[in-house]
Amino acid sequence: MVTGGEFELINRLREVLGPPPDGVYRSIGDDAAVLVPPVNKLLFSCDMLVEGVHFRLDFSTPFELGWKALAVNVSDMAAMAGTPRYALVALGVSAADRPFSFYEEIYRGLAGAARRYGVAVVGGDTVRTRGPLVIDVAIMGEADRPIMRCGGRPGDLIAVTGSLGASTAGLEWFLRHRRRLGSPPVERAVLAHQMPEARVREARAAAATGGVTSMIDISDGLAGDLGHLCEQSGAGAVLDAGAIPLDEDAVELARQLGANPMEWALHGGEDYELLMTVAADRAPAVGEAVATCGTSFHLIGRMTAGETGITLRFADRTVPITRGGYTHF
Amino acid sequence: MVTGGEFELINRLREVLGPPPDGVYRSIGDDAAVLVPPVNKLLFSCDMLVEGVHFRLDFSTPFELGWKALAVNVSDMAAMAGTPRYALVALGVSAADRPFSFYEEIYRGLAGAARRYGVAVVGGDTVRTRGPLVIDVAIMGEADRPIMRCGGRPGDLIAVTGSLGASTAGLEWFLRHRRRLGSPPVERAVLAHQMPEARVREARAAAATGGVTSMIDISDGLAGDLGHLCEQSGAGAVLDAGAIPLDEDAVELARQLGANPMEWALHGGEDYELLMTVAADRAPAVGEAVATCGTSFHLIGRMTAGETGITLRFADRTVPITRGGYTHF
Numbered sequence: 001m002v003t004g005g006e007f008e009l010i011n012r013l014r015e016v017l018g019p020p021p022d023g024v025y026r027s028i029g030d031d032a033a034v035l036v037p038p039v040n041k042l043l044f045s046c047d048m049l050v051e052g053v054h055f056r057l058d059f060s061t062p063f064e065l066g067w068k069a070l071a072v073n074v075s076d077m078a079a080m081a082g083t084p085r086y087a088l089v090a091l092g093v094s095a096a097d098r099p100f101s102f103y104e105e106i107y108r109g110l111a112g113a114a115r116r117y118g119v120a121v122v123g124g125d126t127v128r129t130r131g132p133l134v135i136d137v138a139i140m141g142e143a144d145r146p147i148m149r150c151g152g153r154p155g156d157l158i159a160v161t162g163s164l165g166a167s168t169a170g171l172e173w174f175l176r177h178r179r180r181l182g183s184p185p186v187e188r189a190v191l192a193h194q195m196p197e198a199r200v201r202e203a204r205a206a207a208a209t210g211g212v213t214s215m216i217d218i219s220d221g222l223a224g225d226l227g228h229l230c231e232q233s234g235a236g237a238v239l240d241a242g243a244i245p246l247d248e249d250a251v252e253l254a255r256q257l258g259a260n261p262m263e264w265a266l267h268g269g270e271d272y273e274l275l276m277t278v279a280a281d282r283a284p285a286v287g288e289a290v291a292t293c294g295t296s297f298h299l300i301g302r303m304t305a306g307e308t309g310i311t312l313r314f315a316d317r318t319v320p321i322t323r324g325g326y327t328h329f
Numbered sequence: 330m331v332t333g334g335e336f337e338l339i340n341r342l343r344e345v346l347g348p349p350p351d352g353v354y355r356s357i358g359d360d361a362a363v364l365v366p367p368v369n370k371l372l373f374s375c376d377m378l379v380e381g382v383h384f385r386l387d388f389s390t391p392f393e394l395g396w397k398a399l400a401v402n403v404s405d406m407a408a409m410a411g412t413p414r415y416a417l418v419a420l421g422v423s424a425a426d427r428p429f430s431f432y433e434e435i436y437r438g439l440a441g442a443a444r445r446y447g448v449a450v451v452g453g454d455t456v457r458t459r460g461p462l463v464i465d466v467a468i469m470g471e472a473d474r475p476i477m478r479c480g481g482r483p484g485d486l487i488a489v490t491g492s493l494g495a496s497t498a499g500l501e502w503f504l505r506h507r508r509r510l511g512s513p514p515v516e517r518a519v520l521a522h523q524m525p526e527a528r529v530r531e532a533r534a535a536a537a538t539g540g541v542t543s544m545i546d547i548s549d550g551l552a553g554d555l556g557h558l559c560e561q562s563g564a565g566a567v568l569d570a571g572a573i574p575l576d577e578d579a580v581e582l583a584r585q586l587g588a589n590p591m592e593w594a595l596h597g598g599e600d601y602e603l604l605m606t607v608a609a610d611r612a613p614a615v616g617e618a619v620a621t622c623g624t625s626f627h628l629i630g631r632m633t634a635g636e637t638g639i640t641l642r643f644a645d646r647t648v649p650i651t652r653g654g655y656t657h658f
Contacts, residue, residue, distance in 0.1 A: 030409070032374035032468075037370065044451060045452055046453060050459075053456060079360035088467055090377040090467075130460065134377075138419075
């Protein structure tokens with residue numbers, strides 16, 4: 001049980017967050033936050049993280065946990081080509097004997113990510129639980145023209161930002177060695193897992209070209225999340241294995257661990273890169289828009305007619321891959 | 330562990346909820362819901378409920394749990410004189426071996442309360458936990474002129490809607506007898522605990538008079554929540570004990586259980602009635618507005634100058650009461 005009660009923790013959150021930005025009439029401390037409504041379409045989503053399921057406190061620092069809890073929600077806004085605005089943080093404080101400073105560090109991580117992405121944390125709830133630590137962030141954003149999962153069409157090209165596999169590489173390295181320090185590739189991979197980058201600017205720039213037909217962020221792995229796009233778009237997909245941007249650090253750690261980095265990219269999850277389908281003739285424009293943000297852009301396959309699943313094409317063979325991906329559930 | 334996975338549960342939620350209402354472009358099934366933004370000021374809050382802390386499944390049915398999880402959030406909107414619009418439901422599914430139908434019943438309760446209050450449940454998250462069942466609802470609403478906790482002034486009258494103590498009476502009766510059936514007072518008190526009424530119409534009608542200076546919903550007990558109003562308004566309060574509307578069923582159950590119904594009203598909590606301060610000359614108009622909704626309205630005291638705490642005045646004596654109230658934390 002934490003030292004100090006619910007109200008003290010909430011007050012501490014308010015202090016850590018600092019004064020609320022413009023657009024916030026009333027923040028923590030009332031029955032609800034009072035906010036200026038956005039002009040564009042409103043986006044609304046949440047992600048709940050549970051200790052021992054989504055994170056482990058022998059691996060993540062409380063600061064990183066707070067950061068990630070917000071960043072993965074920001075990533076959901078990015079996946080809609082939206083701009084994140086306001087967040088609420090509900091914290092289920094576990095019975096484990098953790099000092100007050102432990103929770104302050106979670107809040108510091110939340111506040112850090114909030115500043116990074118221009119989000120105002122405007123309230124939340126702090127409750128006691130007899131079980132594992134639980135953190136649920138609800139986020140509200142806006143988008144002029146949100147990109148859904150359902151707009152992919154046969155013939156559209158499939159594209160991904162950045163590189164894949166580093167997040168799982170960092171986790172797997174920790175699970176094998178039970179420490180997170182090591183060579184630069186190890187430390188970069190661990191950081192990719194703990195403090196993923198939400199691709200907000202990239203998504204908006206890509207969407208602004210008018211060439212993006214569907215989009216999702218990669219939380220379940222490329223296979224699983226492409227499966228969602230295919231299912232909701234009523235299409236299949238063919239991926240060119242050689243074009244999938246495996247993260248260099250993931251390749252190196254896979255070598256050290258005797259693992260397959262392609263498996264991590266397909267089924268590992270938590271890379272939080274953008275996966276999108278783009279109109280074939282607009283692909284260069286979308287690629288340039290993403291590159292303008294300093295992020296790489298990779299065409300990795302094509303949507304196909306009919307719900308025929310996902311096929312992975314290597315130089316010498318073609319294999320169907322399952323849609324399941326990596327699921328926390 | 331529940332039978333069936335995350336996606337199956339979310340699909341089931343979608344079915345239970347039925348087609349989304351106007352104003353919802355995109356609901357469950359994407360990275361975020363896409364919604365028409367409100368014109369008025371936006372309200373945003375959440376409440377997390379944890380099994381064994383906020384509810385017990387030998388007392389609440391899963392339907393009631395779902396209903397209450399939404400209703401207490403709607404009550405936060407009411408406390409701001411707002412109209413609830415959209416909600417997200419994050420469910421931490423415990424390892425306990427519960428059938429799929431158990432979670433469906435939670436969703437049915439959520440859907441029932443959503444219909445009752447005109448709220449669209451537009452998404453959420455379903456995750457696994459090794460601990461107790463957790464349900465966190467985030468709610469968004471709007472208000473033309475939200476009423477805060479901080480506007481009470483010395484001389485304002487203190488008013489409360491409905492009656493107090495029934496919710497705690499129902500819980501205490503269960504804790505003593507370990508069953509929830511009984512005489513009509515028992516069953517009404519249990520229902521007050523399990524399916525509290527959120528005073529949305531009453532709050533809006535009261536606020537529309539322009540006479541309400543501060544408001545809160547009674548979740549922690551009259552003493553605790555009046556303490557919040559006093560603290561944020563920089564004022565004290567004197568309550569007239571004889572004017573506090575003790576619930577008739579609470580009085581009857583207190584007699585049977587040898588308890589003090591005034592204690593339940595002051596420190597029991599979860600009545601979800603409105604507690605407000607009103608300009609003395611507008612009190613009749615506010616009372617009439619609440620009465621128009623078919624709900625009783627009671628002037629129970631007066632705000633005083635200085636942060637002097639809360640005093641309870643009986644016919645023969647005056648006692649200070651603590652602000653603590655009933656806290657779940």
